[in-house]
Amino acid sequence: MKKLIIYLSLAATTAISSCKKDKDFINVQPLSILDNEQAFSDPAQVLSILANLYNRQMDFSTVKDWATMADFSESFPSENGRVNIVQRNGWGYGEWGFNWFDAYAYMRELNLFLQRCAAAPALTEGDKKRFLAEARFLRANYYFEMTKRVGGVPLITEPLIYDLKGDPTYLQHARAKESEMYDFIISEAEAIKDDLPANATEKSRASKGAALAMEARAALYAGSIAKYGASTPQVSLPGGEVGIPASMANDYYTKALTAAKAIIDGEAGGYALYKLKPDLAENFASVFLDKASNPESIFIEDFKLKSGKVHYFTGWNQPRYGAEEEEGGRINPSLNLVEAFEKLDNTFAPLPVKDGSGNPIFYNNLTEIFSGRDARLAGTVITPGSTFKGRAVDIWAGYQLADGTIVTGDDRGAQKTLPGGTTPVQVVGFDGPVPGKEFTAQSGFYIRKYLDPTPGAGSRGTNSEVPFQRYRYAEVLLNAAEAAFELGQAGVAADYMNQVRARAGLTIPLAAGDITFDRIVHERRVELAFEGHIFFDMKRWRLATKRWDGNKMTEADLLANIGDAEKRSTQPYSLWPYKYYNPGNPNHEKWLYKIVLLPSVTGANNFQLGNYYTFIGDDVRANNPKIVRQPNQ
């Protein structure tokens, strides 16, 4: 009986399950994967997809990798494994490229996002508009990043689908013209700007301000490539994939000025220069640290403690002595950069190291030599004698005796007995400089920009959440100034530049007649140091081949023509403080400085014509023969 019941119930179960149609039985909805309609059913869900796309943008310099800021003789890389940056004679043609496969995989996902989001029935019109505009912003900004590196690339704005018939040639697209790339970026920005919030507190997501800032920068780049590209006619391709005709320059400059003006006039929200701290250097450093109330930043890559998205920039670069980890001090700004910061009377001068007859100048304290200069110097660079987190850095290279001999040590804070003394005393700073000793201030300087003073920011277990500024208001002002200058409106240019300069303590305004091309070049270099601008700026002005011409630099080269746009800067120089030891002499225990070229700086930067547009790999061109080679390679 029992058996019978079991058999019967088994038979019944089988009957029930087999009653289901095969189609329904096989088509079970997966529980862990969302289909397109589900994924685009809820705004929060869409935002999380978008967050992934935001996370895959490309930056040239980034706080996520200190070495991306260390090149071009603007600094000395104080890590022995990276000294090759100052030992190579120039760069390979493939340098500064990107992975084409990843880049176009990203583009494909952006295009798919646009297609799917547009088709999603469950989203409100308002949400949809904003999401679509954000994805188009990301796409345009990424094309901008690619164009800056290699010129025109295939401009793909639809997801490409392979028909699996064995012949993929219909998917091969030729490179667009360089001007078409910039036209695309500008027209996209125009098309989306009103779909994005005009809200200055929206910083990590695209806003109207971000779209306009991107437009202004892109138009300015295009304008300057058109204008200054005329000086290097070899750097062009017959199809226009590289190079923009000079006749288009004015049109681009006009667009750049209009877009920048829209931000300045408040159309995109209340952006302004950051002016919240009374100490101007402190104020400038805070532009990069203050996240809560910062009217200056427009579009940032944000980080958050304990979220997994943090960075170690402070740990890599913090002053070594007393740091939270047994490391730091990697980016050592060079004297080339330090001396470029102007004096408060708007003139350029080297740091006074020797008097007219070649004798050293003695200073009562370490900071005196740097006084009376652009406040951005102290905001960007930690100089000897200054402080970080309330602690003085200990940067000095040794004692100089009366007869000129040097007493120094080969380790941080080394001790030796001075002549006439009985006990050993410290003869070199705990922050160096000691040549060849990594993580010390080998150039005599540490970087301050982006260094986070928050406790724990320099420790490996915590890291920092200071954001990276992709677009900020001061750059918009400088973009406007440059565009206005190129359009012959020097008065307008002076007004914009003076705003940026006044914030740095340069309160004597420049007159319209003072604005020159050299001034524009200089202002961007000091304001935007270590933010990933110098490389693209020098490329678009076609100054890179002059500035990094492959010839070694002499001290005379270093000290002459500061502020000249074409000044050679092929090797990073150092400035080392020494204590004078000559008991009885009035200068005893005073400071003197020496200009030093580190023995490890053996290379000289050589930027060749073939470096203007990065090499496109043979594999890429083999897969798509429509992609033409770059010039001069």
Add this chain to the structure above:
Amino acid sequence: MKNLFKHITIAALAGMLFLSCKKDNYEAPSSMLSGALLYVKDTVFVEYDRVPYQLFQYGFGKVGPIGSSFKQDGTYSSLLFDGDYKFTIPGGQGPFRWKELSAGTPDSIAVTVKGNTSLNIDVTPYYMIRGAQFNVSGGKTQASFSIEKIITDADAKNIERVTLYINKTQFVSGANNIGSASINGGDISDLSSVNLEVNIEMPANQATQSYVFARIGLKIEGIEDMIFSRIQRLDF
């Protein structure tokens, strides 16, 4: 029994080694293709690792070149497999004119490599430095030489500058020197007699070295790579 297994295993492993040696590996390339940059019969001297050349081999379905660069004395060499190659110098490289098929597309030379093969590359430089004489006296290096303008047609280019370089090693160029003296192209009054002079200041760690290497470089307007004279060792 145990031993037998051991022997079999060893024998099998050894056998595998032999087999894989034979089947998987190509012979290393052994044919040397070499030559020099020549203008008529004079070598064209260039900067170390600045003027690249490329070799393309037929028949492998890939478009990538085998690339290398000329040495300071204008020579080159590549170790290759026997086969048919095309030799070319990429666009915009070298202080000389290279045939172009169309603007920006350089022509190539077909070469069949079979054993050691010699292929000199005939080029037309914009200028040549002739009769360079070097002297050392009183801690200075003097150089006198003449400049011959080779290309005088519509492609002719002016001299940007001429520089005398000295170095403690035999690599002598703008990037590798301990001293240099320049004269701008516009300041040269007589191409048949140019004189330059540079002080010899040995770096501290080489203070006892009693010789330097010197050569003259000529920078052509609008051309990136410089043309050089022969390197000369100067004892003092």
